[in-house]
Amino acid sequence: xxxxxxxxxxxxxxxxxxxxxxxxxxxxxxxxxxxxxxxxxxxxxxxxxxxxxxxxxxxxxxxxxxxxxxxxxxxxxxxxxxxxxxxxxxxxxxxxxxxxxxxxxxxxxxxxxxxxxxxxxxxxxxxxxxxxxxxxxxxxxxxxxxxxxxxxxxxxxxxxxxxxxxxxxxxxxxxxxxxxxxxxxxxxxxxxxxxxxxxxxxxxxxxxxxxxxxxxxxxxxxxxxxxxxxxxxxxxxxxxxxxxxxxxxxxxxxx
Amino acid sequence: xxxxxxxxxxxxxxxxxxxxxxxxxxxxxxxxxxxxxxxxxxxxxxxxxxxxxxxxxxxxxxxxxxxxxxxxxxxxxxxxxxxxxxxxxxxxxxxxxxxxxxxxxxxxxxxxxxxxxxxxxxxxxxxxxxxxxxxxxxxxxxxxxxxxxxxxxxxxxxxxxxxxxxxxxxxxxxxxxxxxxxxxxxxxxxxxxxxxxxxxxxxxxxxxxxxxxxxxxxxxxxxxxxxxxxxxxxxxxxxxxxxxxxxxxxxxxxxxxxxxxxxxxxxxxxxxxxxxxxxxxxxxxxxxxxxxxxxxxxxxxxxxxxxxxxxxxxxxxxxxxxxxxxxxxxxxxxxxxxxxxxxxxxxxxxxxxxxxxxxxxxxxxxxxxxxxxxxxxxxxxxxxxxxxxxxxxxxxx
Numbered sequence: 295x296x297x298x299x300x301x302x303x304x305x306x307x308x309x310x311x312x313x314x315x316x317x318x319x320x321x322x323x324x325x326x327x328x329x330x331x332x333x334x335x336x337x338x339x340x341x342x343x344x345x346x347x348x349x350x351x352x353x354x355x356x357x358x359x360x361x362x363x364x365x366x367x368x369x370x371x372x373x374x375x376x377x378x379x380x381x382x383x384x385x386x387x388x389x390x391x392x393x394x395x396x397x398x399x400x401x402x403x404x405x406x407x408x409x410x411x412x413x414x415x416x417x418x419x420x421x422x423x424x425x426x427x428x429x430x431x432x433x434x435x436x437x438x439x440x441x442x443x444x445x446x447x448x449x450x451x452x453x454x455x456x457x458x459x460x461x462x463x464x465x466x467x468x469x470x471x472x473x474x475x476x477x478x479x480x481x482x483x484x485x486x487x488x489x490x491x492x493x494x495x496x497x498x499x500x501x502x503x504x505x506x507x508x509x510x511x512x513x514x515x516x517x518x519x520x521x522x523x524x525x526x527x528x529x530x531x532x533x534x535x536x537x538x539x540x541x542x543x544x545x546x547x548x549x
Numbered sequence: 550x551x552x553x554x555x556x557x558x559x560x561x562x563x564x565x566x567x568x569x570x571x572x573x574x575x576x577x578x579x580x581x582x583x584x585x586x587x588x589x590x591x592x593x594x595x596x597x598x599x600x601x602x603x604x605x606x607x608x609x610x611x612x613x614x615x616x617x618x619x620x621x622x623x624x625x626x627x628x629x630x631x632x633x634x635x636x637x638x639x640x641x642x643x644x645x646x647x648x649x650x651x652x653x654x655x656x657x658x659x660x661x662x663x664x665x666x667x668x669x670x671x672x673x674x675x676x677x678x679x680x681x682x683x684x685x686x687x688x689x690x691x692x693x694x695x696x697x698x699x700x701x702x703x704x705x706x707x708x709x710x711x712x713x714x715x716x717x718x719x720x721x722x723x724x725x726x727x728x729x730x731x732x733x734x735x736x737x738x739x740x741x742x743x744x745x746x747x748x749x750x751x752x753x754x755x756x757x758x759x760x761x762x763x764x765x766x767x768x769x770x771x772x773x774x775x776x777x778x779x780x781x782x783x784x785x786x787x788x789x790x791x792x793x794x795x796x797x798x799x800x801x802x803x804x805x806x807x808x809x810x811x812x813x814x815x816x817x818x819x820x821x822x823x824x825x826x827x828x829x830x831x832x833x834x835x836x837x838x839x840x841x842x843x844x845x846x847x848x849x850x851x852x853x854x855x856x857x858x859x860x861x862x863x864x865x866x867x868x869x870x871x872x873x874x875x876x877x878x879x880x881x882x883x884x885x886x887x888x889x890x891x892x893x894x895x896x897x898x899x900x901x902x903x904x905x906x907x908x909x910x911x912x913x914x915x916x917x918x919x920x921x922x923x924x925x926x927x928x929x930x931x932x933x934x935x936x937x938x939x940x941x942x943x944x945x946x
Contacts, residue, residue, distance in 0.1 A: 345900050348892065373902035385897035389915025389922075398911065399901035436919070453901065 295360040295376065295460045297321040297344075297492065302355035304343045313339040315517030316355070321461070321510075324489040328503055329496050330528070331514035332536045337496045338382055340514070341465045345379040346372055359461060374403050376460030380450035380467050386438040392449065393419060393433035396456050403457065422455040425485060427478050443470040451482035462486070462493045468502040480505030500528035515543040551577060554600060558666050561602035568645050569637050573666050576655055580662035588777045588806060589660040592722040592751055600667055601694050601721060628682050628709070629675035633698060636673030643675060648700055652728035652755035652783070660751065664696050664724045671698035671726075674711070678704035678732065685926070688713040688727070695719055695747075698726040705732035705759070712929065713741040717750060725752040731762035733786065740929055742769040742936070749775035760786025760815060767924045770797035770805060770826075771936050773943075780809045784818035784849075794924070795824040796917045796933075798940045799832035799864070810839040813849040813879070822853035825920045827913055828864035830945035835866070840881060841873040851881040858916045859889055860909070913941055 297320065304314040313336045321327045329337050343350045344357055346369040357364040359375050367375070387395075396419065401409045419433060426448050438446050447467055454462050464483070468476055483493060483506050495502060503511070503525065511528055513521040513536065520539050521527070555577045562570040585593075629640070637644050649655040655665040672688055686709055688699055695717070703709055717723035723745055731737055735758075743752060750772070756764050764782060782791035791811050799805040811820030820840055828834040840851035851874070857866035868885040890912045898908035917937060924930045 347896055368905070369896060369899040370902050370904050370908075373900055379900050381897065381900075385891070385894045387894050387897070387912065387915055389918035390911055395898075395901075395911070398907070399898075399903060402902040402904070402907065436915070457901065 295323040295490070295492065296358075297461055297494070298356075298358040299344070300356045300358075302340070302343065302357060303353045304339060304350045305353055307349055307351045312353070313350070313517055314343060317514075317517070317519055319512060319519055321492050321494055323460075323492055325509040326483075326487065326493045326495065326506060327510045327512060328508040328528075329494065329512045329514050329519075330498070330500070330531055332540065333498070335514050336517040337514055338465050341379055341463045341494070341496055344372075344463060345369060345377065370402070373457075373459075378454050378457055378459035378462045380447075380454055380462060380464040382465040382469065384438050384446050384450055386436075386441070388436050388439055390437045391433075392435055392437050395437050396433070396453055399453070400456060418456060422452055422482075425455070426452055426482050428452065444472065444475040447471060447479055448475065448482075451479050455482055455485065458486070460491060462491070463496070464493065465496045466498065467495070468497055468499065476502060477505060500532045503528045513539045515539050518543065551581075554597065554666070557600055557602060565634060566637050566641055568641065569648075572648075572655070573668065576662040576666040579656070580659045580666065583656055583659040583662055585659040586777075588749070588775075589658065589751070591749060592724070593660060593663050595722050596663060596667055596695065599721065601669065601719075602667060603669060603694055627680045628677070628686070629673065630686065631673045633668075633671035633673050633700065636700075640673065640675065643702060644673065644700065647702060647728070647730060649698075649726075649728070651730060651757040652781075653698075653726050653753050653779075660724065661726075661753075664698065664726060667696045668698055669694035669696045671700065674699070674701040674709075676701075676703045676707040676709050679706045680704065681707065682709040685710040685712045688715060691716045691718050692723070693717075693719045695721045695723045697723070698728075700728050700730075701737075702730045703732060703735040703737055703762075706734045707732065708736040710738045710926070711740070712926070713739070713743065715743045717743070717745040717747065720747055722747045723750045725750075727754045729754070729756040729764065731756065731758045731764060731789075733759045733761060735759070735762045737763070738765045738767070738925065740767045740924065740926060742771060742929070742933060744772050745774050745776070747774060749777075751777045751779070753779040753781075755779065755781040755783070756791065757783050758785060758789040758791060761788040762786065763790045764792070766791070766793045766795075768793065768795040769921070769933050769936070770795065770807065771933070771940055773800060773803055773940070775804045777806045778808055780807075781812070782810075782820065783812045783814060784820060785814050787815035788817045789815055790819040792821045793823070794920050795822075795826075796920050796937075797824070797826035797834060798917075798937070799826065799828045799834040800830050800940060800943060801945045802831050804833045806833075806835045806837075808837045808839075809853075810841065811851065811853075813840070813842040813846045813851050815849075816846055817848040818846060819850045820852070821850075822855075823920055824854070825856045825858075825917050826866070827858045827860060827916060827941075828866045829860040829941075831861070831863040833865045833867075836868045836885075837871070838869070838883070839871045839873065840883070842876050842879045842881060844875040846876050847878040849876065849879045851879065853883045855883075855885045856916070857887040858913060859887065860913065910941055914938070
């Protein structure tokens with residue numbers, strides 16, 4: 295269940311501006327990778343393009359997951375392949391009860407004649423909410439409506455725990471979190487860690503990576519991956535910033 | 550034409566008190582003086598072609614008349630609950646003074662006058678001062694005749710819950726009218742979810758509210774035929790409160806034309822209109838909401854919110870919010886929106902594995918549920934949610 299991205303180019307449909315300029319990236323099963331990079335280099339665009347956000351258009355390249363072509367599939371079928379995107383700005387949806395939605399989503403990924411029994415669902419929901427230290431009433435509320443920034447992020451992680459994806463892409467799941475919330479979110483990610491689960495963390499800061507140690511870190515600058523290394527890269531980036539890699543990208547050389 | 554109608558109405562009035570007979574004759578004679586609309590004209594044309602005047606004790610040939618069609622056993626201790634024509638004989642003062650006078654005035658439109666002239670039946674509910682009726686009073690009828698009218702009088706300090714679920718089964722356009730008269734400090738929760746069989750219909754619910762009375766109207770317009778409505782609360786006395794919460798669905802080639810109005814006449818009155826509607830297929834859904842604050846209604850509050858969700862490119866929605874303010878010291882506001890399902894919302898749900906169809910259905914339900922969930926009666930709410938799901942799944946050919 296490897297994610298394999300090859301020479302991916304994508305533009306913003308409305309303006310035609312190219313954001314992804316030939317991304318090559320492989321995330322093997324069982325590994326957690328992080329993508330770091332300065333603002334506006336296309337990290338979020340990459341995650342949204344993998345999931346199929348309609349504002350972006352792929353002009354070149356391929357994305358494969360588990361040997362299957364991803365880009366030809368509609369968004370919901372990508373989810374059914376086992377992919378999950380924890381969004382930077384999750385939508386607030388009036389009138390849709392959080393727990394009902396999570397159950398609908400779980401059942402949408404199961405065969406029609408085999409829905410998750412309600413009691414099992416409730417049990418799993420309670421376990422995962424306890425793990426994430428979420429208040430009981432959060433699942434009775436409308437999906438993300440009136441949630442604080444931290445509650446929204448936790449709710450993304452809750453959905454991930456409930457849906458048990460094979461690959462989770464978490465787009466700035468750490469932004470706006472205080473240190474306690476960060477620790478809890480990290481606990482949720484580590485909870486899924488195992489040989490059948492891979493994750494791609496998109497982040498500005500190395501703080502999250504203190505709690506979730508990645509197998510690999512990729513540095514993305516101006517729509518390309520310019521550097522891939524082990525977890526120790528986070529410390530270097532923390533100390534020196536991205537200037538070196540921006541320079542490398544400008545010179546057209548990737549390490 | 551008028552002469553012929555007049556003699557038909559007179560023939561049907563023989564068992565009625567004199568005042569009612571005269572009033573209905575007057576309605577026939579004067580109807581042309583009152584304002585009309587193209588939609589009302591279509592309804593009246595159908596009535597004139599075949600005036601159906603059956604009423605209490607006059608049903609013939611297996612015709613179930615409107616009053617006798619009342620089937621629900623009422624368990625409402627402490628209040629009067631009678632067929633309208635029977636009540637006209639037993640409570641002449643109350644009816645003479647109030648029937649189509651204070652709330653749905655018969656001179657208000659030609660359609661109202663014709664409704665009175667062709668009246669088939671209805672219920673009269675009278676809750677004496679200070680009486681608290683705990684059990685909901687049900688206005689439930691399978692009504693084969695077009696003109697059905699309820700008069701509800703709630704005395705000072707009295708409280709009641711009224712649940713109207715009427716079904717018009719006839720092929721002729723139906724006019725369902727309900728008048729709610731609230732005395733000082735009366736409190737009424739009124740629910741309505743009516744169904745029709747004719748291609749076009751009209752329903753009016755109008756309230757007249759004395760001081761410090763509180764009315765909550767909960768309206769679900771889930772019928773699939775053309776409909777014009779006239780929902781209205783007149784906050785006459787000071788400190789009165791009216792809240793109108795509505796959910797609607799228009800589908801197929803249906804036209805729903807919804808008029809909702811709250812009049813703040815007394816000082817410190819509070820009026821609030823919240824209406825959420827869904828238009829699909831080739832339907833037309835129009836919300837005309839008016840909040841009017843009259844001179845002298847100082848300290849009044851007039852709010853309204855109209856939202857329409859359009860699910861297809863062919864359907865049409867129009868929200869036309871109006872605030873008429875003649876007093877300086879008021880708090881008034883309105884919000885209106887018309888639009889499709891939000892693309893980002895749709896994407897979010899699809900990214901969790903929901904098909905586009907299921908995501909759209911969930912968002913549509915979600916659009917109406919926040920209003921529907923404010924209906925306090927749980928059983929009614931559940932029924933409406935079922936009806937809603939059914940209407941949303943319907944395929945239009």
